[in-house]
Amino acid sequence: MNNLFVLRYNLTMPFIVPQFIEKESPVIGPLTFRQFIFVGSGIGLSIFLYFLIDSFILFILAALLVNLPAFALAFFKKEGFSLPDLIQRFVLFLGKPKIYLWRKKSFSPGLFKPNGAQKPKEERKIEESPLKIAEKSRLKKLQFILETKTK
DSSP states (O other), X not given: OHHHHHHHHHHHOSSOOOOOTTSOOOOBTTBOHHHHHHHHHHHHHHHHHHHHOOOHHHHHHHHHHHHXXXXXXXXXXXXXXXXXXXXXXXXXXXXXXXXXXXXXXXXXXXGBOTTSOBOOGGGOOXXXXXXXXXXXXXXXXXXXXXXXXXX
């Protein structure tokens, strides 16, 4: 019965929607390509340090200092984001401005042509608005009353 429902459900859909597309597929064993690069570079640097450092204890300490960040870059995830993605987001956050200020533009839209070139002086006549504006507006007085809460 359950297989019949799946078959009937698949026949009614016009196309199949892929799922889990954000997940990287494993390429080399259980590792993805990015994980393999991080782990491989850590192990490769450890092999180089083995031939460079004479003391075995210093080699182990150096290998730990190299491989721990490499394995963290390969396998650590926080809330679905890998460590390289978190580092990238952190660096981008540091580079962007944190304060957004709005500044009013001081030019009138009637003085400029749409393509950015200015009109000659004789053509700069400001067109009259069809709206009637009172000569002595009470807006300043109303604003003062509202701000000071007086009558």
